[in-house]
Amino acid sequence: MDDLELLVNGMNYSGWTSIGVTRAIDAATTAFTATLTERWEGNEGAAAQVEPWPILPGDACEVRLASFRMVVGYVDIFKPSYSASDHTINIQGRDKVADLVDCSAVHTPDEWKNVNLLKFAQILAAPFGVSVIADIDVGEPFAVCKLQQGETAFKAIERYARQRKALLMPDGAGGLLITRAGVRRASASLVQGENILNASGTLDHSQRFSNYLVKGQASYSPDSTGETEAHIEGAVTDSGIKRYRPMLLVAETGGTSSSLHARATWEANTRIGKAAAASISVQGWRQSPGGPLWEPGLLVYVRSSWLRMDGWMLIRQVTYERGEGGTTSKLEIVSPQAFDPEPPDGKEAKKGKSGKTGKRNIWAEAIGEEEPPK
Structure with missing residues (x-):
């Protein structure tokens, strides 16, 4: 029968009474939870487990589901409990990409020119020991990629991923995958x-709108004028909404009219689909x-x-x-x-x-x- 394997610091633990692993195309990390009793019956005549298992938050872990690797990351939460009749523990964790989601992007320099989405993501992920790969064409380089003060590394990557209509999800091996859905x-x-x-x-339909307008400012170019830099926008409509329900967004990054149109498309489609x-x-x-x-x-x-x-x-x-x-x-x-x-x-x-x-x-x-x- 297919089973879950949890390896913590290289040791395989079993005896689970309930388990759950969650993966999503629009979530950067795969999460797991597992509950067991520490005094579980031994297998094939082996003695039952009686000593507390040395599992603590921050321990390196790997989760395999039906022999497929799902999580390469860390234990986040360890919850022991006991009564007169039992002693149970609950373990929760996520893959290594969680550090990109939780931690601020602190980097010098904080601005890069003529860098594409994959390279930008690799730069921000490198200090965390997280690899980044892409199974799609990530598109043309951005004229400028710039961090916003206080934002997480994942949020910074996500801002530019939207401009390329790309998704960010775990690759199952502790890294980040740049991809698209439905292929x-x-x-x-x-x-x-x-x-x-x-x-x-x-x-x-409460979060759908009749039209989406994204306004932004173009990156500086020697060939541009103040007028062309300050006034660019992209717009799409959703004909499924008959009432007047406009949404105006300010682009998270500078760009071109086509990139702002792509951003408006992404916003509309996400809301329509969900x-x-x-x-x-x-x-x-x-x-x-x-x-x-x-x-x-x-x-x-x-x-x-x-x-x-x-x-x-x-x-x-x-x-x-x-x-x-x-x-x-x-x-x-x-x-x-x-x-x-x-x-x-x-x-x-x-x-x-x-x-x-x-x-x-x-x-x-x-x-x-x-x-x-x-």
Whole structure:
């Protein structure tokens, strides 16, 4: 049976009563929690564990799920408790990228010219011993990358990642991966009455707006004028919102009209996509017996009449759990529009509002289009 392995300072600990590992495409770190009793029964005649285990916050750790490496990082929290009848401990931790999320970017110099996203991320991550790789084209170099006082290293990298419509997530080996979502499809579908244990959905338009305008200031250039430097902007619309609901944003970085348009696109798509979300639980951690794990970033076809859903969705987050309720995966899914690099009203095929059966598809209406299965 697939299991969790926790190695702390090189020692493999077992005997877990409940475990959970959470990965997401829009979270920089993978987090885990595990609970066990320190006096657990020995295996194959071995003596039961009776001595306190030497696990403390700050210890180096590695978490493997079904033999797949998930976390290379540190123990954050150690919580022992006991009563007259038992003695339990709870351990929580994250991968090494957590230091980029928690710690300020303190660097001299604090400004770089003609550096691309990957190089900028590598510079900020290096003092923390965190590697950075990319599985996408990170685009043209930025004219200037500059730190803001007090911001974390991750926030600084994220500001520039938005300009390139890129995502930042753990690579499973203690490093940071620059990527995009939805380039891979799950080998199995999620089907009501077959592999869906339970599900719930939410359609929420409260954070969607009719148009998005991003204003900024261009970086200095000998060929530019004060007028062209001070007044640049990018805008996109969301035709799914009929009322007048504008949003004005100030760009986090300098740039060009095209980069500000990309920033407006990112804001609109994120809000559109997350307006249509669902939580679906399935048995086990794998898509099929002996198959690959469910993973964030996968496109998965969902067919559920009770959710009124029949189409491709994107797995944003996966929580792998084992406890009294058995071994399950909880999949948080959103519309693929949430991480689409194209403007929300920039595609031609946007009129289909019904599923394959011709019935009303409220999820397609939520995002303004429906992508047919292939």
